[in-house]
Structure formats: structure tokens, C-alpha cells
Amino acid sequence: MRQLTDSLHKSFNWVGILLGISLLTTMGSTFPARSAERVQVSLDILERTISVNSLEAYAKRGVVNNDLAPYIQYIRPQQQEQLRRILLKRLEVRPIAVSQFFNTPQAEILLRRLGQVIQTESGEYGSQAIQQALISAANDPEGITLLNVLRKFPASGVRIDLARGLQLADDLSKVIEQTNKAIAAVNEQATTLAVNQTSVQIAALPNLRQPGYFTVNKQTRQFQDWRRNRSFTADIYLPIPEGIKQQSTAAPVIVISHGLGSDRETFAYLAQHLASFGLAVAVLEHPGSNAQQLQNLFEGKAEEVAPPYEFINRPLDVKFLLDELERLSQTDILYQGRLNAQQVGVIGQSFGAYTALALAGAQINFNSLKQDCAAINNTWNLSLLLQCRALILPNYNYNLQDYRVKAAIAINPIGSSVFGKDGLNNINIPVALVAGTADTVAPALPEQIKPFTWLNNPNRYLLIMNNGTHFSTLAESQSTVPLPSPVIGPDPALARDYIKAWSVAFFKFYVANDPEYKAYLTPSYIRYLSQEPLPLSLVRSLSEAELQLALERPSPELIISPNRN
Template sequence: MLSLPGLPWPTRALILSLATLAAAALPAAAAEEVVLDFGPFSRTLPVPSLQKFAATGELDEPLSTFLRRLSPEQRETFRVALTANRAVDLIPVSQWFYDSMGEQTLLFVGQFTQTSARLNGQRALRAAIIQAVAEDQDISLLEVIERFPTEAMRLDLVQVLQRANQVIQEVEVTQKVVAVIKQQSLADAAQPPPLDLAALPDLTQPGPYGSRQISLVLQDRARNRIYPAELVVPQNLAAVPGPIPVVVLSHGLGDSPASFLDIAAHVASHGFVVALPEHIGSNFTLQQAMLTGLSRESFKAEEFLDRPLDVSFLLDELARMNTSTFDGRLNLDAVTVVGHSLGGYTALAVGGGTIDFERLAQRCNPTANIVADAALVLECRALDLLDNPPAVQRLGQEGVEDPRVKLVMAFTPVSNLFGPSGIRRLQLPVMIFGGEFDILAPVVPQQVAAFSWLTGPERYLYLAENTSHSPNFTRLINNLLSMDEYFEQSIEEALVMTRGVNKSLIVAFSQVYGAGRLEYSPFLTAAYVEAISTNDRPLHLVRTLPPQLEPLLESPSF
């Protein structure tokens, strides 16, 4: 019996409807066995045997034969894996699995988790998961097996091993790439003249001008698009000498400008006007609407076009405000665009990058391993635009480059969809930042590969060891590896340090390329990066890739 105490009636009604739909997808009898297929060979594990083992730890045939090679500790690990419960809210999980990106994820898993008839198990998995969660708002592997809506759940072990080997190969390649880049960065840092770090200002500290915030609502009638933006400006504009450079910060998928207001305030205190558009087709509000049943999707494919156009229209608005609000002092001819994740795509696109739709279609094939590169799930959404020829023409041929942009800084960007031909169109200074442990936008296919395609003379690749896609994902990965309280505290301290470094890099790059202040050039060197690097979060910088990395990047996956 499904019990939902304390929930408002609309939410309860939606949950009950979802549970009913899931139940309707199930036949009278759910899975009776799990069949392990390995080429022409197979092994059958009856579900009652799994249930008995999970409940009591006792083994009967054929499960005892299957597990006999495992040690008692390994068998207990398997039992825990079967029964471990995780609390899950029904509405978010069901909404995600009906979202196009969630469907693509299930389609991938369904390739090797098949029905009795050896068909893709996407729909069967979705029904089993929703039904399991609907029972008591939590889920375990055994519950999914029990509710799998065909006589057998078939696991294609050949495909499982192939996917696992691909992931292992990418991990090994990443380790080699990190080692080579680290070696090159250290060698570059050792070149004369030596860096006098003590003589440089500490850009991780706030600047002298303070900051204040201005909220805007922009109306782009040409696109029928209304969206908010935040301006963070120096507290005392009159005290800032000369023309005031402009920095734009573009947030990632499911995020908002609020996540970057601390960075914006820091940069503004150093004498910049910082603008943060909210991309309404891929922001936190839309994601929450999807997860609560108020929207059918968390991301609109049109965002690939709208995001860079949001930046350009915001710059148009700043041009209109320049006289009345800024006494004509804004320098809109040398704008820096900074982006994180999908915001990194935005920055690269507005800087001149174009999407290679033909190459993307080849990468987005049914066998693509989204575990090895999870960003593919998002990138492949661009193919939804093929029904919109003007958008494809604009993004794939004409481009959305804004000539006012003179510097792009992309932090853990989603960038492989540009391909070599699209990235090569960027001829302005480009900085790309990647994290070694990034499982959402992996550093080799998404950042190192993109950097290798750049042909402009001013290019920078930063690689952070022991760092993931975002602070929250870095915390998650480190919690999986260690639960030691002291270790967790050191991680938090390192993350604070990393954010401080990112702030200083944005200030330094924007000073050099946005304000023309070459005295900040020492901050853009491997010597500076290695000098401020820590044991917890080593950071490295290269301006070109060492030639020994070329064979590693020739894989079709990259």
C-alpha cells in the first residue's frame, strides 16, 4: 500500500498517477530470473535464490555455484549491493526518466540490461524503477530486479565488459595526460627568469573598489525572450581609473547567476563591471520545474543558440546603459566572457566556435558510451535542432561570434560538439580549465581535445588534479574515497583555495586582455601556477600540448 502522509494533495495525486502508470506497464508476473549472457553461454540465477541470499545470506543452487569462487567478504559485498536502499523521491526520478536526457541514459543502460526477448530494456527499467520507488520512496537493486516487467532480466556481459574496458582505457589515458602535462608545466615553470611571487599582488584578495549589485530584466523582442541578469559593479565607479572593462559570466546547466555572485563581486572589486545573464531555457528554475512535474524538460535544445545570443543582447543593453549609468566609461570593445560547463560552451560559441553537426551525429550513435563521456547526453541534444535549418545554419556555418568579445575563459566546458573544424574558428585568446576527476565533462575528450584543436597563438590549458566538474561533485567523489573527518576538512580548504585561484585567474586574464595591462602577465605563466599550487589540489598550465600526447588523442572517442 502506497502511503504518502504529509504531502499536499496535488503532489500526492501526481505520485499516485505515476505509480499507477508504472504498475500498468507490468505484467501479472514480474522477473523470475536473471540471465547472464556471455556470447553463446549463459547462466540463470532465479530471483527467489537472490531474495533468500539477500535476506539470510544462505546460498542454494545455482547461486552457490555462481558465487563459490568469491571469498566470504566478497559474497557479503554482493549481498549488500543487492539490498542497499537509497531514499528517492518519486516525482524527480520519474520526471528525469521521461526527460529526453534521462531517456537517452536509460537507452544506453538498456543495451546490456535486456528483456526476455533480448530487446533494449529501456522501458522495462523505467517501469521497474518507478514501481520500486512508488512502493516506499526508496530503491535497491533487488527491488528493481523483482519488478522488472518481463519473465527474465538479461545482462549482456560482453557489452558490460566492453563498456567497462572503455572507461578503464579513458582513466588510463587521463592519468597519462595528467602526468605529461604536469611534467611540461614544471619544466616551463623552471625556465628563467625566476618568478618573484612575493613581489606580485595577491589577486585572491578583494580589490580596492568594493562592489554593489544591480538587477536587470532584459526583453529581446526579436527572440520573444525575457530574461533576468545581474550586474555587479565597483562600489565607487568614479574611483576606477580609465575605461572600465567588462566581464560576462555564463552559468552552467541547471544553475543560475547566484552561484557566481561571489566571483562577480571579487572581480568587480578589482575595477570591472561584471554581467551575469540567466539563461532561462537551461537554468535552475527550469530544472526544478521538471523535477516537480511542472515542466516536461530540464533543457531546451534551442539554448545552444539562445545562450550566446543572451550574451550579445546583454552587451547591447550595456551599450544602451553606458551613457546614463556609466558616464560612457564602459569598454565594450574588449569583453571577457567566462563560462562554466554549458556556460563554457556559451563562451566558446560567442567567441567564434561553430558546432560540427555531421561529426556530432557520428558520435551520438546508439553504442556511444555515455559513462566514459557523460557530456554526450547533453551534446547530443543539439541534434534536435536538425528540424530547425536556420538554427543549424547559424550554429554550424555562420556562427554566433560577437566581435566585442576579445577573451574566452571556459571552466570545465562542454566543448567536444564543436569538433576540430569548429574550434579552429576561434582566433582570439582562449583559456580552458579542466579537472582530472571530472565525470560529467571528462577532461580529455571535453577539454584537452578541444585545446589540441585550437590554432590561435594565445591559448592556455589549466589542468587541476584531484578536482571534478564542480565543488559539489568534487566533494562527492572524495567522500566516496574517504570519510575521514580530517581529510574532508582538507578537501573543503582546498576547494576554497581553488575558487580563490579561479577568481585570481579571471582578474589577471581580464586585466591583460580586457584592460591591456601587461604588468599582470606574470600571473598567466606556469611559474605562477606551480608557485601557488598545493599538494591537495595541484594545478598545472601549458600553452601547447607536448607532442607525446598526440597518439593518445587520436582515438575516435575524442
């Protein structure tokens, strides 16, 4: 009985997690208008039944009925409270958003996985029933809670396959353990380098988190690429020299590429900051994968979050923008002599980081992509749900690199499969990968740490933001979907300060060719910059063999928990 109740407790946590993920699911056929009366929990040959009424009485009033009592007595008080929260936790999602997300290709994969654990009473996969329950709950005043979804399940009973659920949970635990080992190894190496490094007095260096000496002029322009029938908007931030900081040459150009479902405003803070240090900055908005595309999905005007051709269009957007900036620097009085579009840096986040890496020379690797996507039903790397959409593209060699790009920063990049090892090997310019240890969208181990070991060029950097999430560095925007604070993670203002300081140093050294900024690109400076609750680590080398040795070590005692996200 104790083993069964322990498994039951784990399953409630598991179901809560899966139901949260299942918002990205797909519509299916409908069921008769029924609602679940009981939850049947199965573990091998053992089966136990709890009525939904009992779960509701316990969650809402703390009443323990007879069919629930045998389980509750083995659960600690703290766990009991957690169970009640899981049952009543409401996901704040609009009904139309739920319905439209159910139409996305990525959703079908997630729902199929969830259906392996939550089934109909007869033991059939419950994916279609889960769809209808979620839609019904979303339209109910009580909203999407685990308890309400169970209520809306279109059958008299819900069967939870604990054996399969616990197997999936065990698989996830192994993934987390491997990630913790890798992060511990990087942190350990970074600490050793920082302690042993001899350099200038770090405390005496100017504070790059503070604005520079240039005033900034912002211009918003529309661009039309007639060849691709594609128009987009870009904000251009021009540094205005003052006093002794006169700038006699044209400013290098930094391009910022936003992530999926985002817009120009999310990195406006970074553009303003970089321009204050004498760098011209262009922040473009990618149609087809921006906040408007997400809104179109909600309204039924789009079929998915991003069409597969966005893997090609995004880098081509930047190429076209650079062409236009070169033209403006020769023909427009406002920009004449003030832009050096031959000396370019690119920084992007998530899908924007993919964009930056493609422009830096990474090539789409269809062989790697096919191999990884064949096992997509068994992965915990959610970014593959987007990466695998690139398989829709015609299989030939796309020329996405731009030789005007001299350095690139990729924040929370996706690309482990769409580029693979061979694709990333083609990058020959300075590149920095920024990872968050609590990133559950583009997890640090498969998407940043392993890909870092595949880079061959000597000027490579891996910056780890411990406890950072996929959204830590993003600023709020009026047009993007608001995110709850646990998803954003702790102290986003600190995370943005880190990115401001790192980006200034990286681009001033590698794009503006200013040697004064080399001292900032060191483990010792990063250690000096580092603060709780987002401690930083920086390494410049990590081989595949070294990473494999780290993964084979016993688990570290101190674990950076991914559950902070």
C-alpha cells in the same frame, strides 16, 4: 568457475553504475504486474541463476544461501562488502523527477545502452522493463536501490548478459586508460615548464585569492529582448573605487554564463571577487536552461532539460545584455561612465563554457556534429547527449561571435562535436580551457585536452585541476538540485579559490590590459598555487601529434582515478 565468478563480481559493479546512469531514461509501454524472482547471469554458453531472495538475504543480513555460495567463496571480503553496498545503495531522487527524466530525448539513448546488458529472461532487450522497475522502485518506500529495482523488474526473471556488459566495461577501461595517459603527459609537461621557468619571485606576488581593494555594489535588473520574445534577469556587480585606488576610467565588463540547470548564484562568489579588483561583472540567467527549467521538467511543464535553440539563445542573451549595458552606461546615472562594454571578458561553466566559446568565435560545425552523433550509442562522453540535440537546429551559419569580447575562460566546456576542430579554429582571442580529471559529464580528454590541440591562436591556456569534477567550482544555490559530496569532489572551496585567482589574473591582463598580472599566467605560479587534493597543472601548447604520442605510450604507473567523482 573462477573466471565466471570474477566476471560476476565485475558485473555487479557494472550493473550498479548503469542503474545510476539509467535515471536519465525514457518512458515506455507497461508490463504485467509481476516481479523478478531470480537473476540469470549468462556468459557465452554458460548460465547461472541466483534468486533475488538470496541476494536480499545476503545484502541485508549477510546470509549466504546455497545458490549464492559458489560465487561468494571466490570474492574477497572487501569485495563482498562492496557488493552489499551496491545492492542497498539508495539513489535519493524524487519519484516525479524519475518519471519526468524518463521523457527526455537524451534518456532514450542511455536506456537503450543499459538494455543491452539487462534483459528479460527470454533474452529480449530489457529497456522497457527497466523503465517500469525504476518508476516502481522510486515510488516504493525502500526507494531506488539495485536490489529493489531487481525486485520490481516486471518479469519472473532478470537476465544479465555478462559478455556484453564486460565488453562495455572493457571499452570504458580503454577510455579511462587513454585519459590517464593524456593527463599524465600534460602534468609532466607542466612540471618541466614550471621547474625551468625563470621569473619574478612568485611568493612575493600579491595573493589573488584574497579580495581586492574595491567595495562592490550589486544591482539586479530585468532585461527584455522583444525581438526574440525573451526576458531574463542579470546581477550587475559594480566596483566602487576608494582612496588611492581611484578608478578614473570606465571598468571593463566580465560576463558570467552559468551551466545547464544552474543559476546566477552558483558563480556569485566569483562575480563579487572579480568586482573587488575593479572589474564590472554581469551574471545573467539563461531562461530555458537554468534551474527553473529543470524544475519545470520535474513538474511536467517542460519536455527536456534544454531545448535545442538554447545553443543559439545563450550567446544571443549575452550579446543583448552587452547592448543594454552600453545603453545604460550612456543613459543611466548609476552606470554612466562606469562601464566599458567594448572591453569584455566572458567566463562560463559547462553549457556556459560553450556559450563563452561561441562568443569568442567558435562556430557550430554541423558536419562534425553529424559524424560524432551517428556513433552516440557507443560513446562514453555524456556531454554528447546534449551536444547532439543541436542537430535539430536549421543547418546554416549562425553568427554568434561578439567582437566586444576580448578574452574567454571555459570551465569544463562541452563543444568537441558541436564545434569540432574547424569550429574551434576560428577563435582568435586569448582563451583558457579548464579541465577536471574526474569530470564524467564533460570528460577531460575529448572535451578539453583534444580541443585545446585544435586551437591555433598563440594566447591559449589549458589549466588541469587533478581530481576536479564537473561541479568542483560551483557554489551552492537555493534553487538548484543539491549534489552529494562525492559528485562535487574533494575540497570545492579550494577549487573556487583557484578559479578566483586565475580569473582575476587572466581578465586583468587580457581585458584590462594590466601587465602586472602576466606573472600569474605561468606554470611556475600555478605550481606555487597548487595544493592537494586538487593539484594544478598549466600548459600553453600541445599539438595533436604530441597528444597522439602520449596516447601511444605505455600506461603510467600513477593514475588519477576518475572514480573520485
